[in-house]
Amino acid sequence: MIRGEGLGKSFGRVEAIRGVDLHAPDGRITALLGPNGAGKSTTLRILATVLQADRGHAWVDGAEVSADPAAVRRSIGVLPHGAGLYARLSARENIAYFGALHGLGRAALRARVDELVEQLDMGEFANRRVAGFSQGQRIKVALARALVHDPKNVLLDEPTNGLDVMATRALREIIIALKRQGRCVVFSSHVMQEVATLCDDLIIVGGGQVRFAGSLDELRTRTGQDDLEDAFVDVVGEQPA
């Protein structure tokens, strides 16, 4: 379970987010939706302990992110923007590297990697080096790497970016499976349709602030718009591109 209260972060004079509150319960998929530059990545990075919030607090399963980052790191799995894999290592080696950093022993690590390779249907390319992988294959490897220590909470930063229809469908099923396993799944996106098919709860951010939090039906009711995209634009407000 992830909770944030009044999170704020500035880079120099630019205020990336201000006063962001969020709540993402276990066994549900929470979407962080917003236009480019709304502060989605900054929020996720604070939750992933990579950035420190200037203001406010956030808790992952009760551990505060800046007070006890070590505990938070053990209970989250992070899929960063753009995968970030090591091209000269094989898919298995990429996954095993993070597993080893989490302190998994040799035998446990091997078993866990085998399990993930099967779960994510990576048998075909698991022993190949990552250089030359398709974007879909990369995302799978990065996701397996994020899940290697069986985290209760999963943060996905724009996971469907650059994926084709088939790969997007496959990923969607994986995300739903993660939810069924009882995990707390938070993912960011700027595509309303994608969010609509997947999320249970929706948090819309714009200009560094939360503009809406609730279910899709609540969004329709609140805005009086039947079309979700119109509702989204209504909440965020027309912005110059």
Add this chain to the structure above:
Amino acid sequence: MSGFSVVLAKECRDNFRDIRTILASFSLALLGPALFAAMMAFVLNTTLGESRESFRLAVVGSEHAPRLMEHLGRFNVELTEVTLDDPRQAVRDGREDLVLVIDADYPRRLEAGERAAVALIHDSSRMGTARRNYSRAQQMIGQYSRKLGILRVQLRGMDPALLSPIAVSEVDTASPAARAMTLLTVLPYLLVLVVFMGGFYLAIDATAGEREHGSLEPLLSQPISRAQLVLGKVAAASVFSAISTALFLIGLSLSLPFVPLHKVGMSLAIDLNACVQMFFVSLPLVFLGASLLTVVASFAKSYKEAQTYLTVVILIPTLPLIVTQMLNVEATTALMLIPSFSQATLISDLIKGEALEWAHVAVSMAATGTLAALTAWVAVALYKRERMLV
């Protein structure tokens, strides 16, 4: 396995798979000693060659000067009578190195007590043996000329000393061995470069490269302390640097026997024991190099940017060497505080077969080691800042 060793193992494995990193990291260590030995051998063979070995002197018209031939024959000269229409062209074309031309009126002028002329044709742009043989021939003929002059003066009842009012005696205190030693001053530069080149590409890949490929962010959200993470990377760069140093020392001990140092009465044999000692005294410099490269590469956002910075960094360790060499500084215990200079001095001593002064070794290792630890601490501190990411 601790996080430190996981990172160390991963960085080493990752970089050993990159053929370009391997080539760039170890090529200087592998080629350096061979090039150095070849250069030494060339210099020794050409400028310091045996001065009494025989050489060929082509003569045109030797029948005109039998006495001169007799004089030259006493030296170790292969006199060869040749018939050349154009001796100058023969030298220009490289068919002959040196031609002595004696004119047909040489005997007549000599008999008449006049000044007789011979021509010694050579090409001064040619280095090495050709130049040395020319000056030897010139000396031999000059000696014969002076002998004749003295005889003529004596026949006229005068003191031969009149001919040379000032007698210059030349004394060169530099032994050929000392001249060869000046060549050895290149070796410390080479060693320092080899140490730094070894860790160069791994340090970039592990810092700027990691950032460029977007793998730094997920790595920083793993449960490993920044200290273990950064020290693992520094250690991996040290491993590559140490391999580079070891290859260089092994290469040096294998190639030095091919340098004809016996010609100048020297021997520079590096045995296994000396090799191990050299490696041992270089180790603190290996750690310092790896830390320094990691610190500087961490500021770069891309591989290319890091390469630009580090090319400048790699010059830093050569500065103490250049300055101390220009000032002609004697190695003292206090100077052993200077990294790179101290290692260069200790290694030069070992190459010359001199015993190490343990005070020097202790100060050098402690000073450079401390600086390496401080630099590594700076690297860790850098990675604790979140600006590392954005």
